[in-house]
Amino acid sequence: MTTPPATPIEQSLDQHLDAPRTFLAAAACSLSDDHDLERRLATPRHSQRVAIELEREDGSDGIVDGFRVRHDDARGPFLGPLRCQPGLDTKDCAGLATAQTVTAAIADVPFGGAAGGLAVDPSTLSRDERDRLVRQFAERIDGLGPDDDVFTPGAGTDGRTMAQFVDRVADRVDGPHRATVTGKPPAIGGLEGISHAAGHSTALVTQDVFEEDHGRSLANATVAVAGCGPAATTAARLLERQGATVVAWCSSHGGLASADGLDVAAAVDSVRQPGELTTADGTMTGTENVLERDVDVLVLASPDVPLTARRAKTVGASLIVEGTHAVVTPDGQRQLDDRPVTVVPDVLATAGSVVAAHLEWVQSTGRDRWGEARLRNELGYALLEAVDDVRERRDRDELSWREAAYGLALARLDDAHEVIR
Secondary structure, three states: OOOOOOOOOOOOOOOOOOHHHHHHHHHHHHHOOOHHHHHHHHOOOEEEEEEEEEEOOOOOEEEEEEEEEEEEOOOOOEEEEEEEOOOOOHHHHHHHHHHHHHHHHHHOOOOEEEEEEEOOOHHHOOHHHHHHHHHHHHHHOOOOEOOOEEEEEOOOOOHHHHHHHHHHOOOOOOOOHHHHEOOOOHHHOOOOOHHHHHHHHHHHHHHHHHHHHOOOOHHHOEEEEEOOOHHHHHHHHHHHHOOOEEEEEEEOOEEEEOOOOOOHHHHHHHHHOOOOOOOOOOEEEOHHHHHHOOOOEEEEOOOOOOEOHHHHOOOOOOEEEEOOOOOEOHHHHHHHHHOOOEEEOHHHHOHHHHHHHHHHHHHHOOOOOOOHHHHHHHHHHHHHHHHHHHHHHHHHHOOOHHHHHHHHHHHHHHHHHHHHO
């Protein structure tokens, strides 16, 4: 595929979603004298914006903006999420695409990074409206293909969304068209449980870092969770299964707390819907109180609860794990470094989602097949290897987890660019 010339992406005013670009630029400045690499990674390779007409079932209509930003493909095809999110724009997609590039490099899978989606609140759409919108988006986006640009599910999308997308591109791509999309339902070639890969990854990385670096068993740990999506709920359930006690949980609308521990299954239903918070064997509390709670681990898995400098000043946890991209802002990270509080960054903690996407892509191209047990083993091995690689760089160069993660990614990206230069 011929890649169009780089398209400038303006600096985001929202340092929350733009955080990966800021972190990558800082790492490039501090860890390398190769300013050419810094310039190449500062600007995405290509971006596209489309306007899609949405016909509502009540007879009204409107225009929904759609986006796709492709950051870097030196290590392999572009890979990244399809989101349905109100207010989504090119700047947001550029930050998320950068995070995908870094995460794929850390996980050492042969992909680059991309991101895109539709600027719409999926909760305002009927199923048929969402299906029509996604199918139109699939028709309008250029450069699709299993060896060019591969879509994964993101915020506001699910297996049905990805099924609609892949069905619409069947006659538009060369090669096995189902390999253009991961996160598909198993009935059409997807992998069982891939939608929960980020949560599995977050839990596994949390356990490894807590036990290896803090010298304590997770069975003696207290945990607070921010977020109620698949990553947050999966991570919470797995951490509870490993013996940790989830003592507080929040969404952007409020939270629950219990010194004796919450029932995770009941708590997630309570924090998921605004205005429907119930006690679920805990005490209702505010979002800020959950973030400030004195716990061993705080899992941040909600893009709606960014950890800004103001919030970072009062965080009570000794270990923070980012369970979704771009939750800790650059100002928040600096505040946590000053205290100091250990932060395992999103680009490492969620690497399982990229690993799982690669495994499904391999299966969809017909190169291999994965049973459930083998899938779990491959995922676990890849994640622990990634953590060990970042830990080794952190210890050797006396860096933070985030600095080491971005440094490792930059080294691998530099190697790839050097080969193809």
